[in-house]
Amino acid sequence: MEKVSLITGCSSGIGFETAITLGREGYFTYATMRDMTKAGKLEKIVNDEDLPIKVLELNVDDEDSVDKAITKILEEKGRIDTLVNNAGWGMWGTVEDVSIEEFKQQFETNFFSIIRIIQKVSPIMRKQKSGNIVNVSSVAGRIGFPVSPAYISSKFALEGLSECLRFELGQFGINVIIIEPGVIKTNFFDSMKMAKKSNSNSVYNEITSKVVSGVKMMAEMGTDPKEVANIIIKSINEQNPLPRYIVGNDAMMFLEAKKMKTDIEFENYIKKELYGE
Ligand SMILES: NC(=O)c1ccc[n+]([C@@H]2O[C@H](COP(=O)([O-])OP(=O)(O)OC[C@H]3O[C@@H](n4cnc5c(N)ncnc54)[C@H](OP(=O)(O)O)[C@@H]3O)[C@@H](O)[C@H]2O)c1
Numbered sequence: 001m002e003k004v005s006l007i008t009g010c011s012s013g014i015g016f017e018t019a020i021t022l023g024r025e026g027y028f029t030y031a032t033m034r035d036m037t038k039a040g041k042l043e044k045i046v047n048d049e050d051l052p053i054k055v056l057e058l059n060v061d062d063e064d065s066v067d068k069a070i071t072k073i074l075e076e077k078g079r080i081d082t083l084v085n086n087a088g089w090g091m092w093g094t095v096e097d098v099s100i101e102e103f104k105q106q107f108e109t110n111f112f113s114i115i116r117i118i119q120k121v122s123p124i125m126r127k128q129k130s131g132n133i134v135n136v137s138s139v140a141g142r143i144g145f146p147v148s149p150a151y152i153s154s155k156f157a158l159e160g161l162s163e164c165l166r167f168e169l170g171q172f173g174i175n176v177i178i179i180e181p182g183v184i185k186t187n188f189f190d191s192m193k194m195a196k197k198s199n200s201n202s203v204y205n206e207i208t209s210k211v212v213s214g215v216k217m218m219a220e221m222g223t224d225p226k227e228v229a230n231i232i233i234k235s236i237n238e239q240n241p242l243p244r245y246i247v248g249n250d251a252m253m254f255l256e257a258k259k260m261k262t263d264i265e266f267e268n269y270i271k272k273e274l275y276g277e
Contacts, residue, residue, distance in 0.1 A: 004077045006030045006069075008060050008117070009087030011038035013186030014136060017229035018084055023051035025233055027082065030073055032058035034065070034087075060087045060113035070120050082132040082236050083121045085114045090151040090188060092212055093195025094204040102195050103150045110154035115161065122169060131174045132236045135162045136228075139182045139251040143258060145270050147204070147211040150195075166243060177235045178244045182251030185222035189215065210275035223248040 005022050009015040010031035019031035019042065031042060031053050039055045046053045058069040073080060088110045091102060098106075118133060125131030140148070141155030159178060166176045198208055228247045235241045246252055254273075258266050271277040 002028050002077070003081040004028045004030070004073065004079050005082040005084065006032065006073060006080050006121070007084040007086055008032050008058060008113075009034075010042060010055070011035060013188060014181070014184060014225045014228045015084070015086040016042060017225045018086065018232050019053055020045060020051070021226070021229040021233050022082070023053040024049070025237075026052065028077060029053045030056050030069070032056045032069055034059035034061075060117065061108050063116065066113075066116055066120060070117075070124075074124070079128055080121055080124050080131065081128070082134065083117065083125075084134045084136065084232060085117060086134075086136040087113070088136065088154075090148060090192040091195060092148055092192055092208065093150065093198040094147055094202075094208065095149045097197040097202050097204055097208075098150050098195040099197065102193075103153075106150040107154050107157070110151070111157045111161070114158060118165070122174065125169070125174045126172045129173045132177060132241070133165070133169070133174060134177045134179060134232055134236065136179045136181070137162070139180050139246070139248075139254055141178075141180060143254055143270070145211070145274055147208050163243075175236075175241050176243075177241050179228065179232060179235070180244055180246045180251055180255075181223065181228050182246075182248030182254065183215070183218045183222040184225050184228060184248065185219065186225050189219045207275070214275045218250065223250075 005027045007015050007019050007029065010019045011033040019029050022029045033039060036057050043055055056069050059065040091098060091106050114135060135158055137158050138155045140152045141159040144152055162176050162178045169176055231245045231247050235245050246255060257269055261269060
């Protein structure tokens with residue numbers, strides 16, 4: 001039977017590469033994006049290689065947009081075998097500098113939208129008695145560091161949600177898989193928003209500049225997003241996928257250090273690695 005996948009945030013980066021990888025493996029893939037003017041690059045590859053990929057509009061923050069896309073997929077294919085919750089963005093700014101409104105915007109895309117989509121897709125998978133839900137978290141879903149608490153908290157929340165879901169959906173034959181990339185070379189860092197209060201008047205100006213430039217330097221040596229796509233396809237092709245897949249040497253290094261060190265040793269290690277203190 002034809003396997004059908006739905007991926008969010010396919011205009012660039014990890015979503016873009018995952019769509020192509022799944023399409024090349026024969027998955028009928030709905031590669032969704034909120035801004036269809038960005039579809040050209042993906043559509044060219046789809047046409048050149050005659051891939052089973054259809055680009056569809058889906059803004060994860062918008063309930064109607066989610067409903068429309070899922071209705072269309074069900075009308076056309078009647079099933080969803082794999083859902084990849086990939087769409088996301090990041091915000092710079094300390095806890096004091098990020099307004100509650102900004103925290104909510106960050107959580108809207110990176111956390112609430114995932115609940116919104118899962119609530120609509122899991123009944124379909126339950127009926128099928130099978131399915132894979134792949135949540136693209138981050139190494140930042142397991143490690144806290146300064147100046148991006150909104151993003152980091154949203155990924156910690158996604159980790160918690162995914163762990164709960166594994167128990168709830170596992171009994172119906174649905175796999176929930178967490179992907180934890182380290183720093184990946186995509187548009188992500190250029191697209192990061194700065195909190196409105198994070199300006200030169202902020203008392204956190206110095207640490208903000210240090211962390212932003214430290215992370216941007218790491219981003220230049222980031223892992224290719226194709227590696228994340230390869231891990232995603234490997235995980236869904238597994239008979240019994242693992243709960244978590246880590247991608248990138250940096251992610252491995254940070255998570256290994258967190259395991260081996262005491263909390264205080266680990267904080268000192270992060271300061272040194274991230275902003276040389
Ligand atoms: N890059 C990294 O180092 C890294 C590391 C760990 C985890 N991640 C995670 O990987 C995922 C993909 O990021 P990426 O690195 O591939 O960055 P990216 O190239 O910036 O891609 C992000 C994608 O999410 C889409 N998006 C954002 N808000 C959306 C919304 N409301 N509705 C639909 N799509 C939306 C973007 O669409 P537009 O083009 O319209 O903005 C874009 O397609 C994110 O969840 C991110 O947190 C990234």
